[in-house]
Amino acid sequence: MKRFISLLLVAMMLLGLVACSSDKPSGDAPATEGAAETVTLRVWGAQDDQEMLQGMIDAFIAANPDTEWDITLGVVSEADAKTKYLEDPAAAADVFAFANDQIIDLVNAGALYKVTRNADDIKARNSEGSIEGSSVDGQLYGYPLTADNGYFLYYDSSVFTKEDVDSLDTMLAKANEAGKKVFMDVSNGWYIASFFLGNGGTFAIDADGNQVVDFNNENGLAAAEAIKAFTADPAFLTGDDSILVAGMGDTIAAGVSGTWNATAMEEALGENYAAAKLPKYTTAAGEVQMGSFVGYKVLGVNSQTKFPEQAMDLADFLSNEENQKLRFETRQLLPSNTVAAAEPAVAENIAIAALQEQNPYGTSQKEVLGTYWAPAEAFGATLEAKDYSIDLQTLLDDMVEQIQTPAGN
Amino acid sequence: MESKKITDTISNFFKTINNGIKGFIEGFTKGDIITKLSYIIMGFGSFGRKQFVKGFFFLIIQIIYILFMVNSGGYYLSMLPTLGTTTQGEVWDEAAQIYRISQGDNSMLLLLFGVSVILVTIVMVFLYVWQTRIAYRNQKLLADNKKLPTFKEDFKDMFDKNFSATILFLPMLLTVLFTVVPLIFMILMAFTNFDKNHQPPGNLFTWVGLENFKSVFGGNPLWATTFKRLFVWTIIWAIFATFLNYILGMLLAIIINKKGIKLKKFWRTIFVITIAVPQFVSLMLMSKLLHDQGAMNVLLKQLGLIGSFIPFLSDPFVAKVTVIVVNIWVGIPYTMLITSGILMNIPEDLYEASKLDGANAFQQFIYITLPYMLHVTTPYLITQFVGNINNFNVIYLLTGGGPLSLKLYQAGETDLLVTWLYKLTVNEQNYSLASTIGILIFVIVSTISLIVYNNTSAVKQEDDFS
Amino acid sequence: MKKHRSISNTIIYIILSVMSVIWIFPIVWLVMQSFRGEQGAFTSYIIPKVWTLDNYIKLFTDTRLFNFPRWFMNTLFVAVFTCIITTIIVLLTSYAFSRLRFKLRKPLMNIILILGMFPGFMSMVAIYHILKAFGLTQSLVSLILVYSGGAAMGYYIAKGFFDTIPRSIDEAALIDGATKNQVFWLITLPMSKPIIVYTVLTSFIAPWVDFIFVSVIMKDNYQNYTVALGLYQMITRENITAYFTQFCAGAVIIAIPITILFIAMQKYYVEGVTAGGAKG
Secondary structure, three states: OHHHHHHHHHHHHHHHHHHHHHOOOOOOOOOOOOOOOEEEEEEEEOHHHHHHHHHHHHHHHHHOOOOEEEEEEEEOOHHHHHHHHHHOHHHOOOEEEEEHHHHHHHHHOOOEOOOOOOHHHHHHHEOHHHHHHOEEOOEEOOEEEEEEEOOEEEEEOOOOOOOHHHEHHHHHHHHHHHOOEEEOOOOOHHHHHHHHHHOOOOEEEOOOOOEEEOOOOHHHHHHHHHHHHHHHOOOEEOOOHHHHHHHEOOOEEEEEEOHHHHHHHHHHHHHHEEEEOOOEEEEOOEEEEOOEEEEEEEEEEEOOOOOHHHHHHHHHHHOOHHHHHHHHHHHOOOEOEHHHHOOHHHHHOHHHHHHHHHHHHEEEHHHOOOOOHHHHHHHHHHHHOOOOOOOHHHHHHHHHHHHHOOOOO | OHHHHHHHHHHHHHHHHHHHHHHHHHHHHHOOHHHHHOOOOOOHHHHOOOOHHHHHHHHHHHHHHHHHHHHHHHHHHHHOOOOOOOOOEEEEEOOOOEEEEEOOOOHHHHHHHHHHHHHHHHHHHHHHHHHHHHHHHHHHHHHOOOOOOOHHHHHHHOOOOOHHHHHHHHHHHHHHHHHHHHHHHHHHHOOEOOOOOOOOOOOOOOEOOOHHHHHHHOOOHHHHHHHHHHHHHHHHHHHHHHHHHHHHHHHHHHHHHOOOOOOHHHHHHHHHHHHHOOHHHHHHHHHHHOOOOOHHHHHHHHOOOOOOOOOOOOOHHHHHHHHHHHHHHHHHHHHHHHHHHHHOOOOHHHHHHHHHOOOOHHHHHHHHHHHHHHHHHHHHHHHHHHHHHOOHHHHHHHOOOOOEOOOOOOOEOOOOHHHHHHHHHHHHOOHHHHHHHHHHHHHHHHHHHHHHHHHOHHHHOOOOOO | OHHHHHHHHHHHHHHHHHHHHHHHHHHHHHHHHHOEOOOOOOOOOOOOOOEOOHHHHHHHHOOOOOOHHHHHHHHHHHHHHHHHHHHHHHHHHHHHHHHOOOOOHHHHHHHHHHHOOOOHHHHHHHHHHHHHHOOOOOOHHHHHHHHHHOHHHHHHHHHHHHHHOOHHHHHHHHHOOOOHHHHHHHHHHHHHHHHHHHHHHHHHHHHHHOOOHHHHHHOOOHHHOOHHHHHHHHOOOOOHHHHHHHHHHHHHHHHHHHHHHHHHHHHHHOOOOOOOOOOO
């Protein structure tokens, strides 16, 4: 037994020694610019973007022949970027794409370089919303790529006219006549927010970094009444994307979703395929245009990079007008670049045109924190279940209290 | 009874340590020059007495350890009290037009490597004390005119007298590396302020003592209610998920094994195929199938069995039943696998005898099969129970914890403590708080299982032959 | 008597048939989806209108986005080694705890029991950094280590099994002059087929179905993904409509090696251990 313990101890120790010494602290001084040095950079992008990104990187290398480049690609989707980054910042890419709702957490973690090189040009060429969505406290931290992450209304033009889809009430009335459904995933914080945001609801973050929302004020209550009326309507249908895709054109005549379902919707509806901004709903005070979340995809430069200037130049290049056009052509993602977004091809794409139409009513998702989603979903689920045992004001108060309470307080 | 056992264990532990210290001092005071030198140069007590392999082995270890501490170990040890002092900084670089960032300390890595260095050092201390004991023992053996064991003899012992040591070596090594070190690291994290405002690489985090425990116990009432309700549901879930699967899986194995049943292989294969499909696939299919508008409801409606849809996953109570039932679907094939082999070991004559006494199949199951199986598989049941308390996959993939409720803090009706913990970690990056709750769950679960385990017949009846 | 038996057997056949249908229905549905020609994530009908092999063919030929063949080989490699190492570790640990008596036996058993109770996902990042310190991240070797590193904690089941083998057999061999090493290899192991098969099966399956650990370890190294992680990428919001049927095909292909393994081992697995020695 003793021999065993000794061997075990020795092996553990040796392993420990190897482990700890192989990761010796590197000391100070990040590498400064060396003319002859090979610039090694890694770029993270979504799986679907790899081929396109490789083409862009080749073009970048060709455009900068004075430097020796070694640029590699890694697969991390925009949605996972923050999680993967925080697991090990040192192993993260030098330039990585992320969804802008992660920007506050990333900046708080000290993950991003400030965008100062060529900043005026970047601000000038991208839409105001996208620049705001890539900034924290007025300081730009990212290079906007797309303005694609939002939702709008798909509809069956054999059931609704262009005028019908301007009003939720009209849509519900017509859908009931036709025996069809209007689809919206109300038990989902992302979609349900459109009612509150449309009626003046706001997201903010207080000094301690906690979420502040005002959904339980008078306007919020009016919005909640509208949600209640909508979910109580016989034409209302909820569910996830698969329900929408399976039922569109058949039992469903209109549904709220985003560009990722464009192909499926077009296939389901054929020549009746149509899309528009979200409709207006009615409150006691009058008609209210539904708001929405707008999400941007943004490139960030890792604060741990050894080559900040070069990484910034690369990010700048990858997000320029030409490459945003390319992005639109290959992936059908709405550009944040104002010139690229004004291309006729963009307006001809039914889904993207609808997204563009909705975006002015949108709110950037960047100030939405993790505590928002679960209570908002619970609120939506309560109304979907038509459980009216608790009055709306109390439900709203409960929801807001939960959203504003950080864990452990 | 139980407490006596625990106090015994503790007092034994202190006795062992006391003996160790006594022996250590005795060796030094009564040792000859070779033994005394082994207190400075490790292994001297062996190679000084011609046990070269063993002796140089210790010496090399001492040299490596010293080199390591000088090289980097000492640095990590010195950073442990503060978990880092240099914050990430930035300086304006006019030429490049950027705020050049200088790297700060990474508190998380300092904590992890600090823990590793401490562990290595503890190991070193044990080795050191142990080789002094060997030196003194060698001295006494020679004084008694006995022969010292040769390397060959030591080696031979490894496969007979010390066989337990040999075969446990690799398992223990891996366990320490992949379980113990991460565990200590996680436990220590509960005493820091590692949350979204202290996130590396931009920020440092540091020790805060018992702050996190205070905020868990002194948190708001909603928080406490949630913890309580999820705890109760976690236990209910674990009991149902464990015992229903166990009994039903065993019954399945029994009827397949029954004499006269044909196509045994065929039946077993059918159930095992469900294991072969990855759980995340089958659970995702299930969640789509059981959705309010899903295929199951559509099918039942078309058959005219129901008027309106059944809220399989959207009603608080029905959803709880659903997850337990789906878990039976997932779990029975495994129980069938594990019990089949053991069932074959039940002595046939027990059944024959009971048949003569006029017992029917049900009585045989209750009085023969079940007691035998319980005797053999109690450890398995405990593993399953603990596994179900921490059953992340089934809940997370099937319902995601839903239906969510405003009466619970950031949680749904089917959330287990572990899925809730996961959500809190992901949503708020409050790692220190997550560790704190993790520790609390861990303490409760391990206490229950240890008491149960040490009182089971399987353990009590172990005869202590040597 | 005979009549009674045939009635009860008929009932058993009915029960087995009903259960088989319930258990196999989702699998059959999965297989049908994998042959479905129509695009889209879900259809409101069960039997596909167009049958095709395209989903399988594409899975192996269209490797631009999802390099399934490579991931399949990665997983097979990891699974084989994980399965070997895990089985050895589990057998060694449980044999030591069941058959050998040494001073630290009880404390070690209790400690290992307790260790297994801490929620695993919380230690993933720490494990990642430990592997990184050894320079092993993003490699298949590190995955093997992760999957087999905790194997010792699964000792109870095999220990319970070893406990049922009468000790008199070992003792007789020891008296005949065998070493403990020989007893383990020549006497205990051959009698332990059911538990070996169980361990082999469960440890072989783990790499095929885990998508959480592998994502922490592999991060952006898409070439070293395993099939489960790769498949999981197919059902993200953006991909599910276009790739769902391929996803089903992939899941069916994963099921094949595991099923084959089981069928091949089936005959060992139900053999009884003791031929009459009473215990319990």
